[in-house]
Amino acid sequence: MSVLRTNSLEHRLHLGLALSLIVLMGLLWLFGAQSIQELTEDFIASRLEHDSEALLAAMAVKHQQFKVRPARVNQIYRRPYSGHYYLIRHQDGTETHSRSLWDFKLHIPMLPVGDSRRMHMLGPEAQQLLVYVAGFKKQGRELTVAVAEDLQPIKQQRDLFLRNFALLALLGLVALLLVQGMVVRHSFRRLEPLRDDVKSLATGDEKLLCEDVPDEMSPLVKEINHLLQLLTRRNKRSRNALGNLAHALKAPMNLLMRYFDTTATAENQIDRSLAGQQVERVRLLIDRELKRARLAGSGTMSQRFDPHIDLQDLLNVLKQIYQDKQLSIEAVVAMDQPPFGDREDILELLGNLLDNACKWANKKVRCTLSGEDRLQILVEDDGEGLGDEDVSRLTRRGSRLDENMEGQGLGLAIVSDVVTLYEGELKFDRSPELRGLRVSVVLNRI
Structure with missing residues (x-):
């Protein structure tokens, strides 16, 4: 049974199309997940870049040092472990950080002016931070500004979307497989008249196969019909040849029978001559058929x-x-x-x-x-x-x-x-x- 299923064209089509759909859905899910991750990180990085510029604008010189004016900064940077942080490294090595970092230290490299970088690192309470780091120059002093945001809330929303998408893709896959099965079965149903015609050949029906079949089967059906026509013609020629041979042999054989039925009389000598001629005709007929076989070859x-x-x-x-x-x-x-x-x-x-x-x-x-x-x-x-x-x-x-x-x-x-x-x-x-x-x-x- 397994061999028959393996050799079944319908089964192979089902299996091939199913595997193709599964691979397609899998690749779609993977590329979708990767695209969503890159899109969300690009969006957050763009927001962090804007926050770094706003933070730079909120800085003012006080007692020969840069200070961040709280009123110019979003209040979320003041709530401890809020998931939004900033850190400013000055040229002299001192640092200014948001209250939200509390006592957590972010290790940020000092970047030259005009350079920027995107980094991933662990933050407070093992938060997964996306950090935007850029080098600036303000009032003749070089400084590095780093703004970070926790990716965990975005990842949770993204994972929820991917789970829903996977469920929807699975339901779509099942629906497509069902539709595919119906289409394949309907397509193969067009071959049922051809199968019935082939079965009828075993019963002695010599009619030609129906040529109203799919294009892929049309050359095979036409070739089978050509073979059926050849068989029909050869059968007709064989019957004609047998009839011709029987008709040609009938007269000499009748004379031979008459010869052997006659009694020994004075006329037997003439009859024997006629019989010899008819036997020679039979021999020539046999030689002719042998010659035809030689001419036709194999x-x-x-x-x-x-x-x-x-x-x-x-x-x-x-x-x-x-x-x-x-x-x-x-x-x-x-x-x-x-x-x-x-x-x-x-x-x-x-x-x-x-x-x-x-x-x-x-x-x-x-x-x-x-x-x-x-x-x-x-x-x-x-x-x-x-x-x-x-x-x-x-x-x-x-x-x-x-x-x-x-x-x-x-x-x-x-x-x-x-x-x-x-x-x-x-x-x-x-x-x-x-x-x-x-x-x-x-x-x-x-």
Whole structure:
């Protein structure tokens, strides 16, 4: 069960999105806390800077020493341990501090005029102080003024805000996870018709899969539909091939049965001759099917026909078959010619066309392939060519131009079947260069 859940795309999406939201909320909380801390400290430091300037203005010279006039200073600096303190260090080393410090000593460095610094230190009763220290010059005398404020009240308010924010973020995270789960489940519900279609294939239903699916699944569904179309076409071709073979074998087998059923008479010699001819026809049919298997070669289902590889292999086989004629079999293929169609379909089509051309050719056969979206095939030979009356019956199942040639005349009819399956065009005429038969085929990419 755990393996199934791990391999579940829906489960992985839930887990990935949940972790992403948790990390996002965590980072938001951390950056928020850091930003609030810096913002509050900047605000307090700005206020302390203003207090230091006000404190400097409240100082007056009395008996050759600077004294702070109480009326000019906020009363909070007079209440012991109020959390607001100041300390003034004079050039001669003496110090003036607020009454709020009582007997607590702040250790403040002496700063040059114009220099300022922000410091953290412990104050009375372990208060966490933010201290603003600056160097001034007044009436020709240098002094350092330090103003401090307890951060604890601000920190308490900040911590309360962060706790509330964390609680709100947690509730928001739960809500987002629930919404995410609904969205993911709703998205995967669109795949249920596809799952039902796939299940129906197991029951023998050969209908194509519904292509109304998300874009991510569309290439897979289209490829499966392409495979289903290939299977359908191959089943149809297989049934046609079996029917053709059965029809071709029926007549010679009937004659053989009649021969073996007859008694020994004077006519047996003639019957034996006829039987021998029919047995030879059966042998030729078997040889033809074996030749088709050699021409088709080996390959996986739905493998594309690569003209740069498969066509050359086909020509090598034909050269071996017709080596006694010493034919020149030439292939003309563009360098950028892409793979096209089902390998078995195109090999069977080219195999039958070239096999027919090799039978009729004197010395030369040429095959030309071109086109991208549509595959254009030209097969030419230097044989005797065709008359107009022969063209109309070439694709008729079982028709032949020379009854003395091998085979049962099914090759060009099979070519016509393949062309029909690819919604293409088939045309016969005379080759203007080789002067023999030229077969033009145009196949659409499906």
